[in-house]
Amino acid sequence: MSHTYKPEQIELEAQRYWEQKRCFNVTEDDSKEKYYCLSMFPYPSGQLHMGHVRNYSIGDVLSRYMRMQGKNVMQPMGWDAFGLPAENAAMKHQVAPAKWTRENINYMREQLKRLGFGYDWDREVTTCDADYYRWEQWLFTRLYKKGVVYKKNAVVNWDPVDQTVLANEQVIDGRGWRSGALVERKEIPQWFLKITDYAEELLQGLDQLDGWPEQVRTMQKNWIGRSEGAEITFQIAESSEKLKVFTTRPDTLMGVTYVAVAAEHPLSLAMAENNPALQQFIAEAKVMSTAEADMETMEKKGMDIGLKAIHPISGEQVPVYTANFVLMGYGEGAVMSVPAHDQRDFEFAGKYGLDIKQVIAPADGADHVDVDNVDVEKVDVENVDVEKVNVEKVDLDEKAFTGKGVLVNSAQFDGLTSLQAQSEIPQALEKIGRGNKRIQYRLRDWGVSRQRYWGAPIPIINCPQCGAVAVPETDLPVKLPEDVIITGEGSPLKNMPEFYQCQCPECGADAERETDTFDTFMESSWYYARYCSPGCDSAMLDDRAKYWAPVDQYVGGIEHAILHLLYARFYHRLMRDEGLISGDEPFKNLLTQGMVLKDGAKMSKSKGNTVDPQGIIDQYGADTARLFMMYAAPPEQSLEWSDSGVEGQYKFLKRLWKTVTAHIDSLRSEGDANVVLDAAALDKDGKKLRHKLHQTISSVNDDIGRRHTFNTAIAKVRELLNMMEKMSHSLQQSEQGRALRHNVLESVLLMLSPIVPHITHQLWLDMGNDTAIVNELWPQVDASALLEDTIQYVLQVNGKLRDKIEVAADADKQSIEKLALEAEGVMRNISGKSVRKVIVVPNKLVNIVAN
RNA sequence: GCCGCUGUGGUGAAAUUGGUAGACACGCUGGUUUUAGGUACCAGUAUCUCACGAUGUCCCAGUUCGAGUCUGGGCAGCGGCACCA
Numbered sequence: 052m053s054h055t056y057k058p059e060q061i062e063l064e065a066q067r068y069w070e071q072k073r074c075f076n077v078t079e080d081d082s083k084e085k086y087y088c089l090s091m092f093p094y095p096s097g098q099l100h101m102g103h104v105r106n107y108s109i110g111d112v113l114s115r116y117m118r119m120q121g122k123n124v125m126q127p128m129g130w131d132a133f134g135l136p137a138e139n140a141a142m143k144h145q146v147a148p149a150k151w152t153r154e155n156i157n158y159m160r161e162q163l164k165r166l167g168f169g170y171d172w173d174r175e176v177t178t179c180d181a182d183y184y185r186w187e188q189w190l191f192t193r194l195y196k197k198g199v200v201y202k203k204n205a206v207v208n209w210d211p212v213d214q215t216v217l218a219n220e221q222v223i224d225g226r227g228w229r230s231g232a233l234v235e236r237k238e239i240p241q242w243f244l245k246i247t248d249y250a251e252e253l254l255q256g257l258d259q260l261d262g263w264p265e266q267v268r269t270m271q272k273n274w275i276g277r278s279e280g281a282e283i284t285f286q287i288a289e290s291s292e293k294l295k296v297f298t299t300r301p302d303t304l305m306g307v308t309y310v311a312v313a314a315e316h317p318l319s320l321a322m323a324e325n326n327p328a329l330q331q332f333i334a335e336a337k338v339m340s341t342a343e344a345d346m347e348t349m350e351k352k353g354m355d356i357g358l359k360a361i362h363p364i365s366g367e368q369v370p371v372y373t374a375n376f377v378l379m380g381y382g383e384g385a386v387m388s389v390p391a392h393d394q395r396d397f398e399f400a401g402k403y404g405l406d407i408k409q410v411i412a413p414a415d416g417a418d419h420v421d422v423d424n425v426d427v428e429k430v431d432v433e434n435v436d437v438e439k440v441n442v443e444k445v446d447l448d449e450k451a452f453t454g455k456g457v458l459v460n461s462a463q464f465d466g467l468t469s470l471q472a473q474s475e476i477p478q479a480l481e482k483i484g485r486g487n488k489r490i491q492y493r494l495r496d497w498g499v500s501r502q503r504y505w506g507a508p509i510p511i512i513n514c515p516q517c518g519a520v521a522v523p524e525t526d527l528p529v530k531l532p533e534d535v536i537i538t539g540e541g542s543p544l545k546n547m548p549e550f551y552q553c554q555c556p557e558c559g560a561d562a563e564r565e566t567d568t569f570d571t572f573m574e575s576s577w578y579y580a581r582y583c584s585p586g587c588d589s590a591m592l593d594d595r596a597k598y599w600a601p602v603d604q605y606v607g608g609i610e611h612a613i614l615h616l617l618y619a620r621f622y623h624r625l626m627r628d629e630g631l632i633s634g635d636e637p638f639k640n641l642l643t644q645g646m647v648l649k650d651g652a653k654m655s656k657s658k659g660n661t662v663d664p665q666g667i668i669d670q671y672g673a674d675t676a677r678l679f680m681m682y683a684a685p686p687e688q689s690l691e692w693s694d695s696g697v698e699g700q701y702k703f704l705k706r707l708w709k710t711v712t713a714h715i716d717s718l719r720s721e722g723d724a725n726v727v728l729d730a731a732a733l734d735k736d737g738k739k740l741r742h743k744l745h746q747t748i749s750s751v752n753d754d755i756g757r758r759h760t761f762n763t764a765i766a767k768v769r770e771l772l773n774m775m776e777k778m779s780h781s782l783q784q785s786e787q788g789r790a791l792r793h794n795v796l797e798s799v800l801l802m803l804s805p806i807v808p809h810i811t812h813q814l815w816l817d818m819g820n821d822t823a824i825v826n827e828l829w830p831q832v833d834a835s836a837l838l839e840d841t842i843q844y845v846l847q848v849n850g851k852l853r854d855k856i857e858v859a860a861d862a863d864k865q866s867i868e869k870l871a872l873e874a875e876g877v878m879r880n881i882s883g884k885s886v887r888k889v890i891v892v893p894n895k896l897v898n899i900v901a902n
Numbered sequence: 903g904c905c906g907c908u909g910u911g912g913u914g915a916a917a918u919u920g921g922u923a924g925a926c927a928c929g930c931u932g933g934u935u936u937u938a939g940g941u942a943c944c945a946g947u948a949u950c951u952c953a954c955g956a957u958g959u960c961c962c963a964g965u966u967c968g969a970g971u972c973u974g975g976g977c978a979g980c981g982g983c984a985c986c987a
Binding site: 091093094096131134135136207208216217218219220221222266267269270273274276341342343344346347348349395494495497498500501502503570571572575608609610611612613614615617645646648652653682683684685687688689690691693695696698699700703705706709753754757758760762763765766767768769770773843845846847849850851852855887888889890892895896898899900 | 927
């Protein structure tokens with residue numbers, strides 16, 4: 052036993068112990084409650100960053116804590132190994148993505164081990180291994196046969212100079228990051244998964260996810276975006292063509308003054324043939340990123356294409372515009388426009404001098420209608436007095452009136468409320484075959500094709516005769532060739548006939564393999580399930596997955612709140628429908644961890660504000676790094692990095708070491724190895740300390756297990772140690788005092804062991820235990836130690852703190868009131884006033900209202 | 903632009919169910935030990951005020967005996983927006 056804290060030595064020793072004893076390698080065991088704790092696996096970028104350390108510290112603390120609750124805990128780790136950065140590194144360093152990625156994995160695995168995370172490494176998953184992605188390919192071919200997968204044209208960012216498809220991230224201010232060329236929108240055929248078929252189920256499922264943060268559920272709900280509306284068909288006056296639109300506001304149909312189509316809409320393209328100005332407009336609309344944020348903030352532009360659309364009810368002819376904000380890929384690629392009641396349409400109409408026709412009047416029935424403050428939700432559209440609707444009160448000079456109300460200027464629909472009109476207008480349309488009610492989701496099908504090399508090959512063969520044919524199960528996996536050179540100009544697979552040349556599995560004719568690869572979200576959508584079936588080479592999953600599913604606790608960054616988590620929920624259902632896994636949801640509880648910041652900004656290489664965890668580990672050890680991460684902020688909040696904060700945690704561990712070793716020395720010199728703590732024999736201080744101990748155990752248990760506020764858990768342990776420190780002299784005097792100190796220190800080590808497992812491992816042994824702390828259970832609370840004789844009451848006069856009193860725990864309300872009114876601070880503040888009311892909050896405070 | 907979150911001392915934060923604002927730390931100031939620096943230990947530390955006391959949780963209104971916490975409206979920062987992972 053050393054008298055100075057030497058983290059490196061004890062940490063490596065503890066880690067060796069866990070590995071040799073296989074402490075974290077688990078199997079299915081029906082005699083214990085299972086607990087599957089999962090942290091989002093990292094992209095192997097080269098080194099761990101602080102965000103990883105934080106994420107995995109949280110997961111590890113929860114895992115170790117649950118072990119101490121006697122559960123069968125499984126905590127796996129793996130690598131989200133496909134992705135764009137490997138291709139960038141390949142270009143920069145002239146190294147194949149596979150080699151670069153695998154070297155990174157080997158380095159980062161050692162870093163994780165050095166941090167002491169309790170993973171079952173036998174379950175490690177690496178998504179770029181064919182053993183993994185073959186099952187993803189297999190599922191895709193099954194889904195293709197089932198019709199869940201289909202191919203359609205979709206828009207990508209096209210770099211005309213590098214002749215390559217760019218990710219949104221690679222488009223900077225509308226230009227390609229390498230070439231600087233203006234990026235164009237280009238339509239190419241791509242594969243899609245019909246997530247929209249599951250939209251309703253994914254929406255409904257959110258209600259059951261009460262272990263998820265409310266904000267994440269709200270975000271997903273908004274993302275799925277269920278809306279009820281109508282599909283409406285407009286006839287083109289000049290031809291037999293029809294134009295279909297979807298609207299959430301069919302009640303405003305009579306206010307349509309134009310319709311707008313996407314630049315790439317067939318009508319727009321057809322009219323452009325003899326219209327150079329329109330050609331020019333379409334060409335300009337093409338130069339633009341595909342990111343939604345860019346489209347929403349760009350200048351809204353349009354142009355009359357020279358056609359008229361016939362209003363399905365009024366028969367009126369309205370102009371057809373093409374507009375850069377209408378997207379071919381969304382809905383029908385066309386929208387009906389009601390400038391009076393839609394803000395975007397209003398602005399567009401103002402810009403191009405289009406008619407604005409009011410058809411909705413505010414329906415609050417009041418004499419004065421303050422348009423700015425009409426709250427759609429609060430207007431009682433059912434019981435409106437139509438006589439009182441005042442059309443003139445709506446000021447449409449400044450902005451649109453987007454609220455609901457009563458229909459005006461709407462011919463036979465006049466006087467209907469918006470709500471009534473939303474069913475009656477679609478009904479009227481249905482009778483004449485011009486439309487119907489429809490439920491629309493904002494959610495779009497999941498495009499999974501990527502025109503990139505470093506991803507799982509899409510298992511499809513394109514045959515000139517048979518079309519797209521799934522690769523037969525016996526031919527899987529379609530292995531990605533790993534020995535390649537990346538140039539940045541398209542995928543190398545396109546230049547590898549040995550990869551793409553093949554025969555059609557159906558007719559045997561010469562055919563070509565898909566050279567596109569899967570979106571990396573495909574791999575991250577089911578890795579949690581594969582961890583349950585390590586080594587299974589005959590199927591995607593086996594029955595072990597049914598034992599472990601669902602994940603009991605998922606921990607990861609808030610930035611994944613929508614995409615990754617929604618895709619995984621979808622994928623889980625796909626696997627469920629194949630009979631591969633049980634349950635509807637993959638993640639029972641979700642903890643979304645905040646970011647690690649430095650100087651108020653997210654740590655990133657481009658900002659140059661990163662702190663390498665390795666340096667912290669080398670200087671202070673893993674326990675200090677973990678302790679700082681858990682102490683600096685609650686897990687869901689962002690965490691501000693602080694060098695001096697780290698130093699402070701190191702200081703605490705040094706102090707803990709010193710306190711325990713001093714105690715052990717005393718144990719030896721006093722010869723009280725076998726003294727048993729007798730709670731009844733303690734003096735006043737001793738009883739107070741023991742009370743604090745059990746209060747702390749109970750409270751820390753709640754903080755870690757239920758609230759996940761590790762920062763307050765640590766603070767409470769420190770409070771306990773501070774109190775013990777203050778009593779150190781009196782504790783040292785008696786045998787029972789030293790026994791109590793022994794008891795407190797053992798409990799402290801147990802409570803801290805999930806957070807700082809190495810130092811507690813060593814000190815636990817040094818204190819004379821012959822078991823490892825990793826196998827110990829959480830300390831028991833003695834309820835009798837929590838009882839108190841008196842309770843402190845806070846006394847307020849008119850809500851202001853004036854005094855405090857100690858009251859017997861069993862005092863009744865009347866005697867508490869009496870004591871309160873007699874208290875000096877209260878008397879001083881109520882003199883000359885009469886007491887109007889006395890409020891007694893049990894076990895807390897008394898508020899005296901006086902004036 | 904749309905969706906979601908956050909806002910408390912010099913700093914990170916705490917206040918769990920509407921009930922003592924600032925626990926626990928970092929930093930700073932002073933002291934003890936030390937030749938010195940560092941370490942360790944002790945004391946102080948929201949603001950104003952000599953003090954009594956008053957004020958104080960981004961801003962403005964409201965509900966309440968009582969609001970950091972609830973409601974309405976604003977401002978600022980952050981995350982996501984479908985090809986970064």
